[in-house]
Amino acid sequence: MTDTRQARPDAASRATLGKASDENFPVAPFFLPRAWRDDLMAAYGFARLVDDIGDGDLAPGGADARHLGLTPEEAEDRLVFLNAFEADLRRVFDGTPRHPLLQRLRPTVERCGLTPEPFLGLIAANRQDQLVKRYETYDDLLAYCELSANPVGRLVLAITGTDTPERIRRSDEICTALQIVEHLQDVAEDLGNDRVYLPAEDLKRFHVTEGDLARPTAGASVRALVAFEAGRARDLLHAGEPLVGSVHGRLRLLLAGFTGGGLSALDAITDAGHDVLTGPPKATKPSLMRQVGAVLLRARREG
Numbered sequence: 001m002t003d004t005r006q007a008r009p010d011a012a013s014r015a016t017l018g019k020a021s022d023e024n025f026p027v028a029p030f031f032l033p034r035a036w037r038d039d040l041m042a043a044y045g046f047a048r049l050v051d052d053i054g055d056g057d058l059a060p061g062g063a064d065a066r067h068l069g070l071t072p073e074e075a076e077d078r079l080v081f082l083n084a085f086e087a088d089l090r091r092v093f094d095g096t097p098r099h100p101l102l103q104r105l106r107p108t109v110e111r112c113g114l115t116p117e118p119f120l121g122l123i124a125a126n127r128q129d130q131l132v133k134r135y136e137t138y139d140d141l142l143a144y145c146e147l148s149a150n151p152v153g154r155l156v157l158a159i160t161g162t163d164t165p166e167r168i169r170r171s172d173e174i175c176t177a178l179q180i181v182e183h184l185q186d187v188a189e190d191l192g193n194d195r196v197y198l199p200a201e202d203l204k205r206f207h208v209t210e211g212d213l214a215r216p217t218a219g220a221s222v223r224a225l226v227a228f229e230a231g232r233a234r235d236l237l238h239a240g241e242p243l244v245g246s247v248h249g250r251l252r253l254l255l256a257g258f259t260g261g262g263l264s265a266l267d268a269i270t271d272a273g274h275d276v277l278t279g280p281p282k283a284t285k286p287s288l289m290r291q292v293g294a295v296l297l298r299a300r301r302e303g
Contacts, residue, residue, distance in 0.1 A: 029254065029257070031250050031253065032250050032251075032254060033250070035111075036159065036160060038108070039108040039111065039112060039159045040156065040159055042101075042104050042105045042107075042108040043105070043108065043152075043155045043156075043159065045101040045104060045105070046089075046101060046102070046105055046119060046122070047122055047152060049064065049085075049099075049101055050082070050085060050122050050123055050126050051122075051126060052064075053078060053081045053082055053085055053126065054078060054082065054125075054126025054127070054129050054130065055126075055129075055193075056078055058075070058081075060072040060073070060075040060076045061075065062075075064099065065081065067088075067098050067099040067100065068081070068084040068085060068087075068088055068098060068099060069084065069098065070084055078126075078130050079127060079130055082123055082126055082127050082130075085099070085123065086120070086123050088102050089102060089116070089119055089120070089123065090116070092105055092106045092109055092116075092119075093109065093116055108159070112158055112159050112161075113158070114155070114158055114159070117151075118151035118152075118154050118155050118158075119151070121146070121147045121148075121150070121151040122147070122148070122151050122152075124147045125144065125147035125148035126148075128144060128147065128148075129195065132144075133194050133195050133196065134195075134196050134200060135196075135197060135198075135199050135200065136199065136200045136201060137199055137200075137201050138199045138201070138202065138232075140199065141180075141197060141199055142176060144197075145175070145176040145179045145180070146172070146176075148179055149175040149176055149178060149179035150171070150172040150175045150176060152175055153168075153171035153172065153174060153175040153258075154168055154171060154172075156171070156254075156255075157171055160247075160251050162247055162251060166246070167243055167246055167247075170239075170240040170241075170242055170243035170246070171240065171243055172240070173236045173237070173239045173240030174236070174237060174240035174241075174243060174255075174258060174259055174262070176236055177233040177234070177236035177237040177240065177262055178233075178237075178258065178261075178262045180229060180232065180233040180236070181230075181233050181262050181265045181266060181269075183197040183198070183229075184226055184229055184230060184233070184269060184276055185265065185269070185276060185280035185281060185282075186280060187213055187226075187276050187277065188213070188214075188276070188277050188279075189280075191210065191213050191214060196210065196213070198213075198225065198229065202225060202228065202229065203225065205225075206221050206222075206224050206225040206228065207221050208221050208222055208225050213277070215277060216277060216278065217275055217277055217278055218274065218275040218276065218277045218278075222274075222275075222277065223273060223274040223275060224274075226269065226274040226275075226276055227270075227274045230266050230269050230270070230274065233262070233266060234263070234266050237259055237262050237263055237266075240259070241259055241295060241298065241299075242302065243255060243259075244256050244259055244295055244296070244298075244299040245298070245299035245300075245302045252296070252299060253292075253296070256292050256295040256296045256299065257292055259291075259292075259295050260288060260291035260292030260293075260294070260295045261283070261288060261291075261292075263291040263294075263295070264283035264284075264287040264288040264290070264291040264292075265281070265282070265283045267283065267287055267291070268281035268282055268283045268284070268287065269281045
């Protein structure tokens with residue numbers, strides 16, 4: 001019989017999971033059933049760790065690398081690190097993984113009947129981040145979001161047993177929008193890491209150069225570009241919003257939180273005059289609660 005108890009996370013894994021408290025809306029808030037919270041946190045731990053590997057936020061000689069059998073020199077290469085993590089992910093489905101967070105994930109995979117594809121997508125997105133620094137078109141960016149963001153929503157639906165083709169489509173719209181919002185908040189930080197997620201065709205359309213993005217404050221052309229991309233994200237959030245009304249109870253509140261979180265972040269960008277270069281505009285708690293309430297009200301009316 002398979003042991004379905006959650007593995008006890010080590011110190012490095014606890015630090016990874018602790019980053020959940022920094023999210024705009026909790027990944028597994030208290031009002032969800034305990035089983036959902038445990039499984040969502042297991043999936044979140046995976047997503048957070050693969051992002052940390054891709055962003056180079058882990059010590060090359062730290063516990064995460066050692067769990068995967070990497071030397072400090074090997075762990076300095078993010079692609080090698082990601083490849084080792086993918087190999088350990090595959091052990092979740094056909095063997096015994098080495099990393100504590102992946103050991104924690106295995107019972108969730110078994111209980112919920114999860115497939116490797118969403119997890120592999122998140123790894124592929126981080127691998128792409130090492131190789132692709134610019135996106136020529138909006139369609140190119142959407143293809144990246146298909147890997148970097150949409151798997152998260154699909155995992156939430158699968159874990160809660162509510163995944164249908166229509167819900168997955170709506171979830172993809174919301175998750176892509178949230179990824180675009182994050183890119184808008186982090187324009188300056190991303191440029192500092194030699195990454196630009198604003199499509200090159202849009203930079204040309206609004207006569208914006210990368211030099212403009214490197215300035216301490218945004219000029220009129222940058223603000224117009226950000227407003228345009230924010231409008232795209234808002235349209236996607238509203239297109240995906242029927243997902244909230246298609247579910248019930250505490251899951252509806254969770255999905256309203258994600259959607260309202262994106263809308264309130266967009267409000268913060270608007271309130272900043274679309275100047276995202278002075279620092280990431282962050283939504284206030286009153287704004288978040290107001291937007292979540294509005295999403296829930298619309299879901300109730302449509303339902």
